[in-house]
Amino acid sequence: MSVAHDELRYVYAVCRPPTAPLAADLTGVGGVPPKQLCHEGLVALVGPVPERDFAQDALRAHLEDLDWLAETARAHQRVIAALATVTCPLPLRLATVFRDDSGVRAMLEDQAERFVRVLDRIEGRVEWGVKVHVEGEAASATGRAEEPARRGPRTGRDYLRQRRRQRAAHEEGWERAEAFARRLHEELSSHADDARLHAPQNAALSRASGRNVLNAAYLVPRSHSEEFVELVDRTKDEGRGTDCLRVELTGPWAAYSFTGDDITEGAGDENVKGAGDDTVTGTGDESGGGA
Structure with a gap:
């Protein structure tokens, strides 16, 4: 999947390969359909988002805009809910973005052991x-x-x-x-x-x-x-x-509250944009989770 220079990769969740395709009309943040990015038995559900909205400074400003935040959270939750019908997803934090596909693959590789452990724990739940x-x-x-x-x-x-x-x-x-x-x-x-x-x-x-x-x-x-x-x-x-x-x-x-808060740590600062202090957790009522 090619990436425009002004686009980042928004990551919704990590899961094992789904047992069925997602609905063809499913859209995520920005009205863009999510895509599967596979790496060594794990799948990241991703979508392109504009850098002007999700680079660190821009994202920090957007997080003060409750309307923007609510719309983004609804789109995030819509994708997670759809994914939960075909597999058991591990939702990532709201507004977790990477520079490109290679950054997402690096995250999957670096965090593979943790992802598998959490997926085993929440499987069927x-x-x-x-x-x-x-x-x-x-x-x-x-x-x-x-x-x-x-x-x-x-x-x-x-x-x-x-x-x-x-x-x-x-x-x-x-x-x-x-x-x-x-x-x-x-x-x-x-x-x-x-x-x-x-x-x-x-x-x-x-x-x-x-x-x-x-x-x-x-x-x-x-x-x-x-x-x-x-x-x-x-x-x-x-x-x-x-x-x-x-x-x-x-x-x-989906098991928002049982996936751990540090799931994207260690992926490499050169790849992650908008993670850490500049993200908000995708849990609670804003996104449909238990918080």
């Missing part, structure tokens, strides 16, 4: 994401404690007493929510091959209602996914009666 949100600041106990406050304090002492009751009820509500989240995580982890706890989502970025008290990913055999989903569904009923908890299940995804 998918990632499910589970989040627990507490809807709003008013948990049920807090709401009951605030009822007298609506009538207004009669004295300064009454006001301070009401404020103490409100704070105590508020803290009690969060403690119950966090205890529920811990129990849920322990239960789900016992039914998964592996689990990852991610940092709670920022509501301003995720636009999800309520406060996020659990943001976890679970690596589950594809053949056991139905049982895992049923287990999560049962917990939703428990959550509805506990301080306005909302349990959210997403997936199945």
